[in-house]
Amino acid sequence: MSQVIILVDDPADWAAYYPTRHLLSARDYLQAASPVCTDKKVQVINLCRAYKYLSPGYYCSLLAEARGQRVMPSVRTVNDLSRKALYGLHFGSFEQALDRAMKKQGDDAARLTLTLYFGHTEQEGLAELGRQIFDQLPCPILRVAFRRRDDEWTLESIRTVSLKQLKNSEEDLFARALEQFNARVWRNPRRRRGDRYELAMLVDEQEALPPSNRTALKRFIKAGRELGIKVDPIGRDDYARLGEYDGLFIRETTGIDHHTYQFARKAEQEGMVVIDDPGSILRCTNKIYLAELMQANKVPVPPTAFVFDDSDAQVDRLIEELGLPMVLKIPDGSFSRGISKVADRDGLRQALGEHLKQSSVVLAQAFMYTDYDWRIGVLNHRPLFACQYFMSKGHWQIYHHKAGGKTTSGGFRSLAVRDVPPKVLRTALKAARMMGNGLYGVDLKQSGDEVVVIEVNDNPNVDAGVEDLWLGEDLYRQIMLEFLRRLEAKRLGLPLF
Template identity: 80%
Template structure:
């Protein structure tokens, strides 16, 4: 059995239970204070007081996944629990189970609350219901609220912390924790479609979409040639998304955004989906990316995770990374949420602002190049290669000016076979860590030194830029991958 480590914000939260050498504080875990913090054979049980986005509890789950560890709850579960519109996707098929379970209670009440400990409940007749809820949203301690209208429904789900448990609840938690590793629960079954219709999610109001209008038309044309009906859809398509066989997201993705909801629902429906929710989770947070790349031997700029703007921390950063340096909030995009600081005063001020938004800030050594490489990768194969040049007079590709105007540098698309082999090899290695979807790997090259800056789950595919070398064949190759996956799903083969 894998070693289990338990994470808490404060060891005092564990006072009601037996002392254990497997207990760690969130801060010690985030800073990898012991070798067990990065051991891939470890099962992490995250019992922090909050899993709120960008809290220490959130980062514990995030970095556990980046380190290749099994963690409960996963970042996906944490994110799904944050909004009813997300966790509601999991229980559309549980209405009959709910009704049967509640009828066994024989109560005339219109409301009912259930607390689950690793999916376990000692309330008679509700064990199967608890098991299925945990199967969908594995969380150590979960409070479930039901309401009866025409039929019983789940109206709220809330993770509970150890500090909120009292008396008999602490006993039940302890028993459930002891049994947890012995449980083997099945995965949910998934629906298979038998028609080839692809929903392409776009937002016509987006200022900087990942594909321009001409590119969208090329995707539709390429799909038609392969027997795939590609239909552009907007946010309103969520309720009938299951009518399609696949989903292609051509809108900038984020975890706290309906694009992630679409990806989750598509996956729940058993559809072929790019960007898949796992790729969105892995790619949209720079802290996760930096930890994963470093733990996997992929070179990145010298990096530090920052937890405070205290004087000692500021001095240590300057000593470790030197000035100028770059600060990043975890989920910035298109060069937003990134600052270059050149003095100690600028560093302290920027840290103070960013730490109000996130419990952790990423600091990296500044590395200037005239251009960044962008290698497009699809299913672990190189698709296109571009050089994105820095905006004139600026250190980034995109320059977001105080006037609200955004300018960008020029670009140059080159054949994949002309890319330096070391650049291509590093891009494929980084993309492989993300999955088998469509990615844009950004790299910098100075002499023989090559570093990965980030991996994008929703890379630009614009007519006139990324297709400058392959032309129509770029769109055809992407649609061919959808066709391959649709056929594999129809035949029950692995994707």
């Protein structure tokens, strides 16, 4: 277990807590009076009274990072907390989460103050909100104030709290949270003898339609083990531990306003090898961006238009340009969600109104019926697997989301890459190249000699019994080999290619 150093301005601030040999004053730490102060394996919890620019607390975090130590709060967090213009960027989704929580509790208060100890709060129903805030702004103690205006919650202020400001009951809450945090965060995964690298695999066991089923996850772990990579499944609560690993493999459906994107960003900032990288998530999860990028680079897509309102003029323009039926999509839908097919003018007008409630821009495309969609898996510009996904029975999409939450899907057929029509393969590889050098699933439709790209997925399905039917265990091995290649290149300081 890595050693922990707790930093305070004055050791007397710690009088209310249990004795610890890990306590150091900020002065001793800054002057490196103890050899452990420069040990890269040390984990630093900075509990100085203030973190303002050029204060001892600020310098403690700054020098900890310079010494290669993990520190909380980081300099980036300290800077984000310094001005509302910076920390306010984090809080759009949190205000919505607070609004939902308060409505659920039937609370009509005008103000709310939330004190967080390593992300923990004792306030009923707000534990998830506290965890989200901590994920974005990891800091030992935060006091967050919200205010209700026009029946919506807005962030009023957020500030750090020192140990000296805590009351008796708050001291107890802090002590418990610190103990839990130490046990959970600073532990290091055991590296098996012979393991060269450790790879975090982000999964959500509760996800209804995950990108990899349980058998596939086990096969990733096995393939990694055979190559000397310890693959460790982690969840969203392991955000603060991410820096312990050499790489990150996201096997959970991604989204921009989602913890998966925050994991990808943190991994990239830590210098880790990461798939899906945050750039790929940004590019792939927005269908508006994807359609514009494909058209700008002459990658064929269905006839497409962007829609900003449901006026008569817009409706007439769409019918003239795309014809009927047509398909409407919100930019960030996935698994056939947020997509509707309209067959007449009234249906188009109604569907536009519904979609524009979710997004200020809606994507409209000419409808192109096929019995199946192609999915070409691409890894670092090379084709990896090929599947045909057939439409759900009696439906025009692969996934049919029925009333009551039930989802059905059509059949599939896995093929050798060599059996894919050359034009389908060329188009898929060109589309994937626009996204980056990660792992992608390119969805295409083929009608006669016409091939068009429907979307590029940054987090493609790799399920046991579906995508792996042709390659078997070698599919998982090839993906782990790419991680190994990147990890080795990073270790040797070589560029990726």
